[in-house]
Amino acid sequence: MPFEQRLRGQKEAVGGDFDRSLQIFIADRKRAGCTERTIEWYEEVLGCYFRKFLEERRLDLNPNKWISTDIEDYMDYLLNERGCKPVTCKNRFSAIRAWCNFLYKKNYIESNPIASLAPMKVKKEVTKTLPDEVLDKILKKPDMAKCTFADFRDWAIMWTLFDTGIRVNELVHIRIQDVHLDEAYILITHGKGQKERPVGISKTLFRVLQKYLTIREPQTEYDFLFCNSFGEQLSKDTVRKRLHEYGDKVGIKGMTLSPHKFRYTFAKHYIKNGGDPFRLQKALGHSSIEIVRNYVEMFGSDVIEAHEQII
CATH class of the missing domain: 1.10.150 (DNA polymerase; domain 1)
Known part of the structure; x- marks a missing residue:
């Protein structure tokens, strides 16, 4: 044949x-x-x-x-x-x-059954972000005399999510060697599409991570930054669960804390402070500018409404 x-x-x-x-x-x-x-x-x-x-x-x-x-x-x-x-x-x-x-x-099928079909149109909804009063509660430094290692770690996690806008999968893969405090950035090694990128950190997050590392006491530079009490890597589900519990603990009502809410909140604050969309695209690790444009449309109108209320 x-x-x-x-x-x-x-x-x-x-x-x-x-x-x-x-x-x-x-x-x-x-x-x-x-x-x-x-x-x-x-x-x-x-x-x-x-x-x-x-x-x-x-x-x-x-x-x-x-x-x-x-x-x-x-x-x-x-x-x-x-x-x-x-x-x-x-x-x-x-x-x-x-x-x-x-x-x-690849010629595995003779005709494409989906070629003539168009995807369903989805109405754009305003993304929910964390209000300032909620941020004030959850980002307030815990009482060092009363909090556990896990409580302080969760607080450091929230500050990292809020300050950088990174994804939860990127967060749990950060190792000690990826944190460059002297140069004020964290190297994200597990970005979407397996792409690496540096994300800048503020002076506040610098101090948070500096203090956290004294408590974390890593054994090697290859250790995961955010770990459990045994030094093991946290799972994404564990992070989500701990954020939810932290919100309940500090009295957050009617809203569930999630990694993506921190991401959206980071984008909103960045735009409200006049940040450049292309820099935001790089910070968030988006391959396309389209999603960032959506953020600008959503949160840009939020800025306009806030300005009108003041006037």
């Missing part, structure tokens, strides 16, 4: 098998440098949720047999039966589109 014929036969076999075609797509995403979290998201959205829908509706699992109405039915199912938010529907559509585009581009 000619080589081209054998190759075509192999591709048809892949394109007709749900698990195999997903496996090859995931391998391609890994080679493209997608983070572990993104890979897990693809596996969950495609290999779990989308597959379950196809099975429950008794639709063909063979990607070669999918048509555009199968994808439309899934979007309607998410929106109307599952009660998912439009942004969730849009995100899952994006995952399916990436998969189908890959299979079609």
Whole structure:
């Protein structure tokens, strides 16, 4: 059998098998440098949720047999039966589109079932940030005579999130060697897309981290900056849980503290203080200026409203 014929036969076999075609797509995403979290998201959205829908509706699992109405039915199912938010529907559509585009581009499927479909339009909402009165409570230095190591660490974490705007995944991967206090920056080594970038720190955060390190007492420069009582790296879920608990402890009502709220708050304060959008893009580690433009639109109007109230 000619080589081209054998190759075509192999591709048809892949394109007709749900698990195999997903496996090859995931391998391609890994080679493209997608983070572990993104890979897990693809596996969950495609290999779990989308597959379950196809099975429950008794639709063909063979990607070669999918048509555009199968994808439309899934979007309607998410929106109307599952009660998912439009942004969730849009995100899952994006995952399916990436998969189908890959299979079609590589000739694993004969036609692209998603080519004629457009993602759902999502209304932009004003991002919630932390009010000044909340910041005053949570960023106030804890009583050193009463607080535990974990309490002081959590306070240092909040100051780091507020002062730099970094993501929680970036935060938990900071090692002692990445903290350059003399030069007033932290090197982020686990940015989105596996990109490194330096983020500047203020004089206040300099003092916070300087004090924290005297309590932290690292053994080597490779130790993680923020750790548990045994010196082990904190998980992202642990950070989220501890922030929530810290908010309850200091009496924050009607609002849950989260790493992303600190990120948005950092962006808001940066813009309110006249910061340059392109510098903000670099600080936040965004590959596109579009998200930063959204921040400027949202928080720029917030500045205008505050100015009008004063006048």
